[in-house]
Every structure is written in structure tokens, then in C-alpha cells.
Amino acid sequence: MTENLVIVESPAKAKTIEKYLGKDFRVVSSFGHIRDLAKKNLGIDIKNNFSPEYEIPKEKAKVVAELRKAAAESKNVWIASDEDREGEAIAWHLVSVLKLNLPTTKRIVFHEITQDALAKAILNPRQVDMNLVNSQQARRILDRIVGFEISPVLWKKVQPALSAGRVQSVAVRLIVEREREIIAFKPESSFRINGIFRTDPDNTENNLIRAEAGKRFSDENDAARFLDVCSNSEFRVAGISVKPGTRSPAPPFTTSTLQQEAYRKLGFSVSQTMTVAQKLYEAGKITYMRTDSTNLSKLALAKSREVILSEFGEKYSRTRQFKTKSKGAQEAHEAIRPAYLNSFTITGSQNEKKLYELIWKRTIAS
Known part of the structure; x- marks a missing residue:
């Protein structure tokens, strides 16, 4: 009989975790969700x-049978699906389908796949969080009701094979309303006046001052009269003020900011970014990639400082602790960062290397 059975949702994640946990642990995968809403x-x-x-899809029957057999042959079952509402729902479905005891089943979570993070998780198991489970169930039910009720209307009124969703239907409404505002907008012309002034006869770039009039003119004749007045006038610099400029680094990546920056710098689509990030996480190279927090742990901040001191010197070392401004953000979670900050590069595909470098640079810069 197996001493400990750990169930995760991804086979790639299972391989990485099993390397760290050792021979007393067997790690298997549920390959995502094992149950879904019935079609009927x-x-x-x-x-x-x-x-x-709920029902178990036909394509999941073999996986479920293997999981039931593995659970029956194990003294302890640990569920290590991701710590978001989808992961929590997977954990709850596993408990239900495998007929495990909900209050005593060991639920473990971690934000990075490292030896220390896994050891800490094993020492601090918790129960399945039914608040997260119910949140996922509500989302899934809404998806089904909206999709099944509105999609047939699209097939009849627009074209076949279209689908409506809980989020995209609202987004389309917002886009349509904005487009109608654009169509209804009546543009009004105005005239802007810019001046270039010479400080001495040498017409070099260093001797030129550029300025813009603080007022715009709606009438062309008014603008022309203003220019006539200006052409016969003398101007002088009333005063010069010099102020120091400061530029703060951007905070560490959240899911949305990673997607934006990967598109801007690497040309990755949202789905491409998340696919590559998922692979990096499952390989133990970055922390969990679905987060709305810009917070970094004290350990991560200390490791960042070590790297900066070693590579760039004391001059560039300044520890900052960013706080997430968005309402409802989970500060207990970490921002997206490398699992090992002293690893400047990684092995993997070109896309994995590019995205990892982007995450590493952002973490160190912040």
C-alpha cells in the first residue's frame, strides 16, 4: 500500500512535484476537471x-477509475490542485467522486514548485475551501445558463456556430454602445498655435525654445489675428524653474500586466502568454501565474537584494514593497516572479526563455 498519494491537475506538474517529494509520495494527475454539468x-x-x-464525461471515465484505485491503495490522500476557484472546485470534485472524507482530506497549496514551498505545504494542510468552490459553481452555472439560452438566438439572428458567454456578451454590449457614441459624435475643428523662439542668431537646436499657446481658437480668422500680433511682438523668458525628476519602477507582474507586457514587447497573444507561463510554473521556474497581487514575500525580496548587490552593486539596491490597489486583491498571494531569482536564464523553448527573461527583469527592477 502506498503511504501518500498526491493528486494534482496537470501531468507536467505531477512529474516536477514527484522529484521533490521523494519515494514516500506517489503523485498522479486528474488531467483537469473530472466532472462537469450534465448536458441534459x-x-x-x-x-x-x-x-x-454533475456527471463524469465519458473521456474521463478511465482517469477516474485509475484515481479511485490509487486512492483505495493509499493511506493518505493529499489534493494539490491550484489555489484558485477552479483548482478548489477540482479538489472538491475529487473528494466527492473518490468518496473521501471532506473534513479530513488533506488539501495543500503552494505558489511555487520548489523544495521549500512543498515542504511548507505538507506541514500546513487545510480543508477544501467551500467558499471558493461555491464561487466556481456559481460562475459555471451562469456560464451554462447564458450560453445555452442566448447562443441559439445568435444562430437564428446572426449566423450559425456563434456562442454567447457570461462575459463576452456584456463586453459586446459595451463595445456596441461605445461605437454608437463614436458614430453620433460631431467633430469640431480648432486651431492650435505653436511657437519656436531663437535665443540668439545661431539657429541651432540648443538655442531654440518651443512653446504652445494656452488657448485654442475655434475661428480661423481669430487665430490669424493672434499670429499677426505675435509676429510684431518681443518675448522674454520670465523665469526658469528646475525640478528633480523621479521615475519609479513598475510593480511586479500580475496576470493582466504580464499579458499586456508580453503582447507589447514579445507580440504574444493572451492565450499564448498563459500557455507559456503555465509551462514555466509546472516546470518549477516561476510562481503561480494567476494572481492579482503585486506583493512579494520577504524571502523573495531578500533574494532579489542579494542578486542586485552581487550583479549591480549597492547603488542600485533599494527594497520596495508594493501593495495592490485593486479592491478584493489577495495579498496573501504573490506576484508572478521567478522561483529562483539567481537563475538568470533557463532551459526550454525560445518562447519560454523570452517570457522568463521578461518576468526576471521586471522582478529585479521592481
């Missing part, structure tokens, strides 16, 4: 407080 009658009992009705 929306899979939702609307009259009974929108209760979901």
Missing part, C-alpha cells in the same frame, strides 16, 4: 434553487 436539461435544477447536476 442544462445540468441545472432551476426550480430547486439552481442546484447543479
